[in-house]
Amino acid sequence: MEASLHFHGVRIPCYSRTPRLSHLSSKPWLSSVASPSRSFHAAMENACKGCSLRGNSEKKTIEAVLGGEEEEEEEENATESHGSDVAPFTCVMKFGGSSLASAERIREIAQLIVSFPDEKPVVVLSAMGKTTNNLLLAGEKAVSCGVSNASEIEELSFIKQLHLRTVRELGIDSSVISAHLEELEQLLKGIAMMKELTLRTRDYLVSFGECMSTRIFAAYLNNFGVKARQYDAFDIGFITTDDFTNADILEGTYPSVAKRLNDDWISDPAIPVVTGFLGKGSKSCAVTTLGRGGSDLTATTIGKSLGLREVQVWKDVDGVLTCDPSICPDAEPVPYLTFDEAAELAYFGAQVLHPQSMRPARDGEIPVRVKNSYNPKAPGTLITKTRDMSKAVLTSIVLKQNVTLLDIVSTRMLGQVGFLSKVFSTFEDLGISVDVVATSEVSLSLTLDPSKFWSRELIQQELDKMEEELEKIAFVNLLQRRSIISLIGNVQYSSLILEKAFHVLRTNQVNVQMISQGASKVNISLIVNDSEAEKCVKALHHAFFESDDLSEVVLESGFGNGSAALLPIET
Numbered sequence: 001m002e003a004s005l006h007f008h009g010v011r012i013p014c015y016s017r018t019p020r021l022s023h024l025s026s027k028p029w030l031s032s033v034a035s036p037s038r039s040f041h042a043a044m045e046n047a048c049k050g051c052s053l054r055g056n057s058e059k060k061t062i063e064a065v066l067g068g069e070e071e072e073e074e075e076e077n078a079t080e081s082h083g084s085d086v087a088p089f090t091c092v093m094k095f096g097g098s099s100l101a102s103a104e105r106i107r108e109i110a111q112l113i114v115s116f117p118d119e120k121p122v123v124v125l126s127a128m129g130k131t132t133n134n135l136l137l138a139g140e141k142a143v144s145c146g147v148s149n150a151s152e153i154e155e156l157s158f159i160k161q162l163h164l165r166t167v168r169e170l171g172i173d174s175s176v177i178s179a180h181l182e183e184l185e186q187l188l189k190g191i192a193m194m195k196e197l198t199l200r201t202r203d204y205l206v207s208f209g210e211c212m213s214t215r216i217f218a219a220y221l222n223n224f225g226v227k228a229r230q231y232d233a234f235d236i237g238f239i240t241t242d243d244f245t246n247a248d249i250l251e252g253t254y255p256s257v258a259k260r261l262n263d264d265w266i267s268d269p270a271i272p273v274v275t276g277f278l279g280k281g282s283k284s285c286a287v288t289t290l291g292r293g294g295s296d297l298t299a300t301t302i303g304k305s306l307g308l309r310e311v312q313v314w315k316d317v318d319g320v321l322t323c324d325p326s327i328c329p330d331a332e333p334v335p336y337l338t339f340d341e342a343a344e345l346a347y348f349g350a351q352v353l354h355p356q357s358m359r360p361a362r363d364g365e366i367p368v369r370v371k372n373s374y375n376p377k378a379p380g381t382l383i384t385k386t387r388d389m390s391k392a393v394l395t396s397i398v399l400k401q402n403v404t405l406l407d408i409v410s411t412r413m414l415g416q417v418g419f420l421s422k423v424f425s426t427f428e429d430l431g432i433s434v435d436v437v438a439t440s441e442v443s444l445s446l447t448l449d450p451s452k453f454w455s456r457e458l459i460q461q462e463l464d465k466m467e468e469e470l471e472k473i474a475f476v477n478l479l480q481r482r483s484i485i486s487l488i489g490n491v492q493y494s495s496l497i498l499e500k501a502f503h504v505l506r507t508n509q510v511n512v513q514m515i516s517q518g519a520s521k522v523n524i525s526l527i528v529n530d531s532e533a534e535k536c537v538k539a540l541h542h543a544f545f546e547s548d549d550l551s552e553v554v555l556e557s558g559f560g561n562g563s564a565a566l567l568p569i570e571t
C-alpha cells in the first residue's frame with residue numbers, strides 16, 4: 001500500500017516509493033520527508049533553476065530528484081564526501097524578520113529549504129516580522145504604565161496575535177510558544193513594577209522574539225516530515241562579552257558551538273534551527289544580544305565554527321544594492337563584493353548587513369551570499385575574500401545620518417604625538433566611537449557615531465564631558481546633524497570617483513565639510529549637512545549608476561567621450 005502524507009491539502013506519496021529518491025535516505029533529516037506534490041516539485045525545480053547559489057552538482061541533484069536517471073551515481077559520490085560522520089552540515093541559511101512575517105512566509109521558507117535536498121543546512125532565524133521593535137516598545141511602555149495595565153500594552157497584543165495566529169495557521173500546537181507568551185507578560189509586569197528597564201532586562205525581553213520564531217519553525221518542519229531541532233544560541237555555546245544590547249562574540253564560542261551541533265547530529269540527525277541575535281554573557285551568564293540585525297553575525301559565526309562551504313543570508317531585497325532602496329528606488333543589486341567592501345558598507349550604515357558580521361566570514365574564509373527570499377531566482381550578492389576589481393569603480397553609496405563632526409585644533413601645549421594620543425585616549429576613556437578621521441600636524445577633524453551600532457545614543461552630557469576634556473589641550477568646535485556619505489568602491493580609481501563626485505556636488509551647490517579616504521582602500525567618505533544628504537546621495541547615485549559614463553563597458557574602452565584608456569594607479 002502506498003504511504004502518503006498531506007502537504008498543503010495535497011496528497012503526497014512518500015519518497016521511499018520512488019526509486020530515484022533513494023539517495024535521500026542518506027540524509028537522515030530528510031528520510032521521512034513527504035515527497036512533494038507536483039506543484040511542489042515544480043516549485044523546487046524553479047527555485048533551483050533560478051538560484052545561482054547552487055553549483056551544477058546541486059542542480060543535477062534536483063533534476064535527479066525530478067526525473068533524471070543518470071545523475072544518481074554522481075549524487076551518491078557527493079553524498080559520500082559529505083557523509084554525516086565527516087561533515088554533517090554544508091551551509092548556514094539565515095532568514096531575517098522580513099522573511100518570517102507570517103504563516104504564509106514560514107511555509108515558503110520551509111519549501112525553500114527543502115528545495116535544496118543536497119544541502120544539510122543549519123538554519124538561523126530572526127524574530128518574526130517587527131517583533132523585536134514591538135518587544136522594545138512594549139518594554140518602554142511597561143516602565144510607566146503601571147502593573148495593572150501591563151497586560152493591556154498594545155504591542156504585547158500584537159505579539160500574541162501574530163504568534164498565536166501563526167501557529168494556528170500552520171497547524172502547530174500552541175504549546176510550543178504558550179509558556180513564552182505567559183512569561184513575556186509576567187516580565188512586562190515585572191518591568192512595570194520596577195519602573196525600570198535595564199539594558200540586561202532589555203536583552204532578555206527581546207530574546208523572546210527569536211526564541212518563539214525558532215520553536216514555531218522547528219515544529220513546522222517536523223510536522224511536515226523534515227526532522228528539525230530547535231536551539232537557543234545561549235544554550236549551545238554562544239559566549240559573549242557582557243555588553244548588553246551590543247555584545248561581542250568571544251573566541252570560545254567557535255569550538256563549543258561546533259561540538260554541540262556536530263555531537264547532536266551524530267547521535268540524532270536533525271536540521272538545527274538556531275536563534276539568531278542572542279548569546280550568553282561570559283560573566284553574568286545572562287542573555288545578551290549582538291546589536292540590531294545581529295542574526296547575520298550568528299550566521300557567520302556558525303559558518304566559521306563549522307567551516308562550512310557557504311553562509312546564505314536571505315533578506316527581502318535582491319542582494320546588497322548600489323544604495324538604500326528607500327533613498328534610491330532604482331538601486332541595483334551588486335553581484336560581487338569583498339569582505340572588506342561589505343564590512344565597510346555595513347559599518348557606514350547600510351542596514352542590509354550587521355557591521356560585525358563579516359569578521360567571522362573573513363577569518364574563516366567562508367563565502368557569504370545575500371539572497372532574496374521573496375525572489376529566490378535573483379542571483380543575489382556573493383561576498384568573498386577577493387574579486388576581480390579591474391572593472392570595478394564605484395560599488396555602492398551609503399548614507400549615515402545624524403553624525404557629530406568635531407574640529408579639534410591643538411593649542412600646541414603638547415607635541416604632535418602627545419596631542420593625537422591625548423585626543424584618542426579621551427575618546428577611549430569616554431567609550432565614544434570615532435568613524436572618520438582627517439588630520440594635519442596640529443588639527444584634527446573627526447566624526448562621532450551617534451549610536452554605536454544603533455544601540456546607544458550619544459547624549460549631550462557625554463558630549464559636554466568630551467568637550468571639557470579636549471579643551472584642556474585644544475580649541476574645539478562641535479557640529480551636529482551632519483551626514484557621512486560613503487563611496488564604497490575601488491580606491492585605485494579615487495581621482496575619477498572624486499572628480500565625478502565633486503562635479504555632482506558642485507552642480508547641486510553642496511559644500512563638502514570633510515573628506516577622508518580609509519586605509520581599507522575601499523571607501524571615500526564625504527561629510528555634508530544632514531539637510532542636504534539625501535539630495536546628494538540621489539544625485540550621486542544617478543551620476544554613477546543611472547547614467548552610462550562609468551559603466552564597465554566605457555572603462556574597458558577608455559573613459560568618457562573617447563578619452564585615453566583609464567588605468568588604475570599602481571599601489
Ligand SMILES: Nc1ncnc2c1ncn2[C@@H]1O[C@H](COP(=O)(O)OP(=O)(O)O)[C@@H](O)[C@H]1O
Nearest residue numbers: 096097098315316317320321323324350351352
Ligand atoms: N545598500 C543596501 N542594499 C540592500 N538593502 C539595503 C541597503 N541599504 C539599506 N537596505 C535595507 O535593508 C533591508 C534588509 O535588511 P534587514 O531589514 O536587516 O533584513 P532582514 O530583516 O531580512 O535581515 C532592505 O529591506 C533595505 O530596505
Ligand SMILES: N[C@@H](CC(=O)OP(=O)(O)O)C(=O)O
Nearest residue numbers: 096097126132292293294295
Ligand atoms: N530580531 C533582531 C535581530 C535580527 O537580526 O533581525 P533581522 O535579521 O530581521 O534584521 C533585530 O530585529 O534586530
